[in-house]
Amino acid sequence: MLKGKTALITGSTSGIGLGIAKALAQQGANIVLNGFGDVEGPKAEVAALGVKVAYHGADMSKPAEIEDMMTYAAAQFGRVDILVNNAGIQHVARIENFPVERWDAIIAINMSSAFHATRLALPAMQAADNGKGWGRIINVASIHGLVASAEKSAYVAAKHGVIGLTKVTALENATSGVTCNAICPGWVLTPLVQKQVDAKAVALGVTVEEATKQLLAEKEPSMQFTTPEELGALAVFFCSPAGNNVRGVAWNMDGGWTAQ
Numbered sequence: 001m002l003k004g005k006t007a008l009i010t011g012s013t014s015g016i017g018l019g020i021a022k023a024l025a026q027q028g029a030n031i032v033l034n035g036f037g038d039v040e041g042p043k044a045e046v047a048a049l050g051v052k053v054a055y056h057g058a059d060m061s062k063p064a065e066i067e068d069m070m071t072y073a074a075a076q077f078g079r080v081d082i083l084v085n086n087a088g089i090q091h092v093a094r095i096e097n098f099p100v101e102r103w104d105a106i107i108a109i110n111m112s113s114a115f116h117a118t119r120l121a122l123p124a125m126q127a128a129d130n131g132k133g134w135g136r137i138i139n140v141a142s143i144h145g146l147v148a149s150a151e152k153s154a155y156v157a158a159k160h161g162v163i164g165l166t167k168v169t170a171l172e173n174a175t176s177g178v179t180c181n182a183i184c185p186g187w188v189l190t191p192l193v194q195k196q197v198d199a200k201a202v203a204l205g206v207t208v209e210e211a212t213k214q215l216l217a218e219k220e221p222s223m224q225f226t227t228p229e230e231l232g233a234l235a236v237f238f239c240s241p242a243g244n245n246v247r248g249v250a251w252n253m254d255g256g257w258t259a260q
């Protein structure tokens with residue numbers, strides 16, 4: 001379905017981003033990966049799906065590096081048709097104790113990077129299909145873009161901001177083939193969440209298994225994690241013809257978290 005298209009997924013060396021990259025690759029899209037840590041492993045996983053894969057190591061807190069990544073991505077396999085703004089970090093502390101440097105980093109990586117990548121991706125998307133436009137911008141927000149949890153001020157503020165940005169991007173392109181939507185996962189067991197589980201186990205003096213159960217029980221009625229594969233399938237739907245007129249939604253995959 002996406003053969004010949006190029007998808008750039010930020011923060012895709014791990015977790016949800018890698019899951020979405022693989023789901024788009026399974027539909028035939030060529031993939032540009034980004035993120036820190038092991039690069040060769042994720043690259044091989046995507047290449048094994050039979051598509052072309054490239055990588056750019058831009059630090060998403062740095063607008064000049066984002067600009068460089070967007071230029072690089074467009075030069076690899078043609079323009080960026082699908083942009084998935086996914087890179088994100090977390091820090092947990094009460095506001096009065098929240099390190100200012102962590103606040104700035106979370107706002108930059110989790111929110112401002114989506115603005116920068118979007119503004120740089122839009123012109124080519126708008127020009128596609130003889131000026132009628134074709135493009136998909138998918139912002140990986142969070143259930144914390146819709147509701148809050150204590151001790152996550154920067155993350156909740158950034159994710160609410162991302163949902164606002166999603167709506168504006170959708171509206172400004174509403175008469176074209178460029179759509180923008182957000183995905184709002186509840187708990188997904190990635191390194192980002194494993195750190196929170198481990199901290200909980202230490203704080204409560206319980207096993208990691210017990211801490212995992214408690215983490216889910218507090219927020220997620222299904223008592224199960226959403227998987228990167230499930231989120232990847234939702235991204236594929238947004239990219240499909242059935243997603244042509246889905247504009248500006250914030251779509252939960254949260255095990256009932258916000259139904260309560």
Ligand code: NAD
Pocket residue numbers: 010011012013014015016017034035036037058059060061086087088089109110140141142143184185186187188189190191192193
């Ligand atoms: P993860 O830690 O597994 O992956 C984060 C990715 O972002 C990695 O590839 C990492 O290298 C990259 N990254 C971090 N800082 C970066 C930077 N400065 N520049 C470039 N890349 C950077 O985490 P994840 O759980 O897969 O999170 C992915 C997204 O999903 C985040 O935006 C997160 O807020 C969101 N999310 C996660 C959950 C969850 O439960 N795991 C729930 C809701 C939303």
